[in-house]
Amino acid sequence: xxxxxxxxxxxxxxxxxxxxxxxxxxxxxxxxxxxxxxxxxxxxxxxxxxxxxxxxxxxxxxxxxxxxxxxxxxxxxxxxxxxxxxxxxxxxxxxxxxxxxxxxxxxxxxxxxxxxxxxxxxxxxxxxxxxxxxxxxxxxxxxxxxxxxxxxxxxxxxxxxxxxxxxxxxxxxxxxxxxxxxxxxxxxxxxxxxxxxxxxxxxxxxxxxxxxxxxxxxxxxxxxxxxxxxxxxxxxxxxxxxxx
Ligand code: GLP
Numbered sequence: 001x002x003x004x005x006x007x008x009x010x011x012x013x014x015x016x017x018x019x020x021x022x023x024x025x026x027x028x029x030x031x032x033x034x035x036x037x038x039x040x041x042x043x044x045x046x047x048x049x050x051x052x053x054x055x056x057x058x059x060x061x062x063x064x065x066x067x068x069x070x071x072x073x074x075x076x077x078x079x080x081x082x083x084x085x086x087x088x089x090x091x092x093x094x095x096x097x098x099x100x101x102x103x104x105x106x107x108x109x110x111x112x113x114x115x116x117x118x119x120x121x122x123x124x125x126x127x128x129x130x131x132x133x134x135x136x137x138x139x140x141x142x143x144x145x146x147x148x149x150x151x152x153x154x155x156x157x158x159x160x161x162x163x164x165x166x167x168x169x170x171x172x173x174x175x176x177x178x179x180x181x182x183x184x185x186x187x188x189x190x191x192x193x194x195x196x197x198x199x200x201x202x203x204x205x206x207x208x209x210x211x212x213x214x215x216x217x218x219x220x221x222x223x224x225x226x227x228x229x230x231x232x233x234x235x236x237x238x239x240x241x242x243x244x
Contacts, residue, residue, distance in 0.1 A: 003238045007202050010236040011044035014198050018049065018132060019058050025131075031062045033124070035133035035191070036090075037144070038067065038082045041200045042134055046090040053094045060096035064127050066120075067103040068135075068144035069185040072158065074106045080172050081106060104156070104184035117156040121190060133194035137201050140164040141209045141222035145185035152218075152226040154187035188226050197233040199224070204239065211241045 018034065025032045036042070052058040067082055076083035083103050091101060102123060108116045124130060135143055140162055146154060147162040160182055161169075170176040191197070201210045213224035214235060220226075227233050 006238040007044055008048075010200060010238075011048045014045050014134070014200075014234075014236065015048035015052060017198075019052050019056070021132060022058065022060070022063060026059075026062050031064055031127065033127050033129065033131050034063060034065045035130040035135075035186070035194055036065050036067050036086065037134045037136045037200075038069070038085045039136040041136040041202060043089055045134065045200070049090065050093040060094045060100075063096055064100045065096065065102065066124055066130060066186070068191070069183050070104040070106045071180040072106055072108075072182040072184060073180050076106065080169075104186075106184075108158075108184065113158055117158070117184065120156045120184075120186070124190065124193075130190075130194035131196065133191060133197045135191070135197060135199040137199060137206055137209050137213070137224050138162075138165055139168060139205055139209055141213060141224045143188065143191060143199075143224050143227070145183040146188050146191075146223040148221050148223065150188055150223045151220055152192070152223075152229065153189045155189050156184065156186050158182055158184050188223055192226060192230050194230075195232065197227065197230055198236055199227065199233060200236045202238045206237075207239050207241070210235065210237055214241060 022032050067086060070082045074081040078084060086103060104120060105116065137143060140148055142162065142165060145159050145161065147159055147165060166176055166179040169179045173179045209224060212222050213227060216222065216225055218225045218228050
C-alpha cells in the first residue's frame with residue numbers, strides 16, 4: 001500500500017535540499033542547475049517547492065532547469081506533453097525566468113535532430129552541469145526515456161518507446177495506439193554526470209525495478225542499474241527492498 005506520509009516526507013526532504021542549494025548558490029552569486037522529471041511521482045516534490053516559494057520566499061531566479069525528456073510529435077499544449085505538465089505542476093507557480101527553462105522539443109525536424117541533441121548537451125555543460133537531478137523510474141527500469149537496451153554512455157537522442165512504457169501511458173492517451181512511438185531523452189551518460197541524484201519510486205509496482213536497479217547486475221536491460229556507477233544517489237522509496 002502506498003504511504004502518503006512517506007511520500008510527503010521524501011518530497012519535503014528533497015525540496016529542503018534544493019532550497020538550501022539554491023540559497024547557497026545565491027550567496028555566492030552563482031546559479032543552480034536542476035534536472036527535472038515528469039510523471040506522477042515528482043508531483044508532491046513540485047508542490048512542496050511551490051509552497052516554499054509562496055511561504056518561505058524561495059526564489060528561482062538563479063535556477064536553470066533541464067527536463068529529462070519529451071514525446072515526439074505532440075504539440076506543447078497537448079495535455080500529455082511534458083511541456084504542459086511542467087508548466088501546470090511547477091513553472092506557472094514559481095518565479096523562474098522563462099529563458100532558464102529547457103525541455104526537449106517535441107517538434108525537431110529529422111534533419112536537425114543530431115545538432116539539436118548535441119546542443120541540449122552543450123547547454124547543460126555550458127551552465128556547469130546538472131547540480132541536482134530528480135528521477136522517477138518506469139516499471140521496466142527506464143530512467144527518463146532511456147528504455148531497456150540504452151547504453152550507459154548514451155547522450156541526448158531520439159528513442160523508440162518500449163511496449164511496457166506505451167502500455168503504462170495508454171490510458172492517458174486514450175489507448176495504446178495513440179501513445180507517441182518516439183521521444184527525445186537525455187542519455188544515461190548525461191544523467192550520470194549530475195553531481196547529485198534523487199531517484200523517487202513509490203508503490204509496489206516500482207519495487208521490482210528498484211530492487212534490480214540497486215541489487216542486481218549492471219545491465220542495459222535495466223538502465224536504472226547504471227546508477228550503481230554514481231557515488232551520490234539517494235533512493236527515495238516507500239517500501240523495504242529487502243522483502244519480497
Ligand atoms: C515516464 C517518464 C519518466 C517517469 C516515468 C514514471 O516514462 N518519462 O521520467 O519516471 O514515466 O512515471 P510515474 O511517476 O507516473 O510512475
